[in-house]
Amino acid sequence: MSYNQILQHSSHLWISDHTTAQEQTVQSLQNVLCKNNSCQTCTICTQIKTYTHPWTTWLEPQTSYTIDQIDEVIKSVQFTLDAQEFRFFIFTQAEALTTTCCNRLLKTIEEPHHGYHFIFLTDRPQELLPTLKSRCFTKTLQSQSIQHVYHDILEPFITYKFNKPIQFLKLIDKQNIKETATKEIIDLLIEHFYKKLKQTAQESSNHQDLHGYIDIILLLKQALLQLPVQGSSKLFWKNLYLAFDQHQHHVTKTT
Numbered sequence: 001m002s003y004n005q006i007l008q009h010s011s012h013l014w015i016s017d018h019t020t021a022q023e024q025t026v027q028s029l030q031n032v033l034c035k036n037n038s039c040q041t042c043t044i045c046t047q048i049k050t051y052t053h054p055w056t057t058w059l060e061p062q063t064s065y066t067i068d069q070i071d072e073v074i075k076s077v078q079f080t081l082d083a084q085e086f087r088f089f090i091f092t093q094a095e096a097l098t099t100t101c102c103n104r105l106l107k108t109i110e111e112p113h114h115g116y117h118f119i120f121l122t123d124r125p126q127e128l129l130p131t132l133k134s135r136c137f138t139k140t141l142q143s144q145s146i147q148h149v150y151h152d153i154l155e156p157f158i159t160y161k162f163n164k165p166i167q168f169l170k171l172i173d174k175q176n177i178k179e180t181a182t183k184e185i186i187d188l189l190i191e192h193f194y195k196k197l198k199q200t201a202q203e204s205s206n207h208q209d210l211h212g213y214i215d216i217i218l219l220l221k222q223a224l225l226q227l228p229v230q231g232s233s234k235l236f237w238k239n240l241y242l243a244f245d246q247h248q249h250h251v252t253k254t255t
Contacts, residue, residue, distance in 0.1 A: 006032055007086075009137035011109045011118045013094070013125065016141035018180040019149050021121040024141050025090055029056055032086065050176060056088045060178070060230065061096040070101045074108050081115035093180060094120035095127040102129045110135050150175070150185050153237075157189055162245035165238075172237045179227050182236065186227075190220045212247075219243055 006012070006028055014021050029048045030038040033055065039045055047053035057076070059069055073089055081087065091097065097105070097120075109118045109132075120136060122128065147154065152171055156162055177185070197213040228236035 005137075006117065010112050010116065011120070011136045013120045013122070013128070013133060013136035013138040014141055015122060015125050015138065017123050018092070018121070018178075018184060020141055021123070022092065022178065022181075023149075025119060025121065029053070029088060055086055056090065058090045058092060060092050062229075064096045064098050065091070065101045067101060067104065070104050073105070077108060077112055077116045080113055083114075086115045086117065088117050088119060090119045090121065092121050092178070094122040094132075095124040097128070097132070099129065102132050106131055106135065147188065150177075150181075150188075153177075153185060154188065156241070157244055158192060160244075160248050162241060162248060165241060165245075168241055169234060169238060172234050177233050177237070179229070179233070182227055182233065183224065186220055186224055190217055190224075193217050193220070215247060216244075219247065 014024065016024070026049055027038065030040070030045050033048065033053065034042060034044050036042055040049075044053065048056060051058045057073070059065065059073070061069075076089075077087070112118075118136075120128075120132070125133065125138075153168075153175065156164070156168060193213050193216050197210065197217065200209050200213060223236075223240055226236070
């Protein structure tokens with residue numbers, strides 16, 4: 001997505017998996033706001049990457065977006081900006097906009113003051129109201145493999161190597177993983193261990209291995225019921241890392 005294209009349209013609908021959509025949004029905002037060609041090292045680039053830049057507002061739902069969230073956006077766009085000022089409102093899960101919220105937002109995104117831009121991210125465009133889609137410039141982003149994007153996070157869980165907890169937590173800080181991305185990673189791990197379970201059941205009579213995989217799957221499913229809220233991602237992954245480590249020690253002792 002080019003610099004000019006972002007600014008030529010006040011409302012965008014970007015369709016892709018959650019991880020790709022958020023990464024592309026960060027990169028696009030850096031292209032617009034960084035004065036050094038998206039250098040990745042300046043304060044502006046860092047703020048955008050950590051979702052703290054004052055000109056960007058990232059809106060995430062708990063289950064769905066609320067009228068209060070929408071009203072805050074509407075209130076924020078009442079002011080006239082200077083010619084070189086911009087404000088970006090990013091709805092990270094646009095499919096979670098209720099009909100009421102969506103209808104309340106339509107007039108605001110249709111004719112905003114200069115400098116205000118709205119970016120709606122989704123991997124389920126079929127769940128969006130046609131009235132919202134019709135007001136947006138729509139682009140489908142090329143999805144990246146989640147296995148590739150989060151390879152370093154997946155590796156200790158898949159290889160059973162939990163000897164670098166400090167490095168792992170630093171990685172979590174760097175990735176700044178959101179709740180939706182966490183769910184995608186956990187789903188991927190569950191799929192991996194289901195395949196291991198099926199393969200072991202077909203090729204081996206070792207019931208201990210089977211029970212081990214079942215325990216891991218149950219552990220991951222329990223994690224899905226306790227996904228992190230905003231600000232608690234690091235603690236969530238720390239606890240999951242420790243739980244896997246403890247499970248691996250238990251299995252080692254019993255073999």
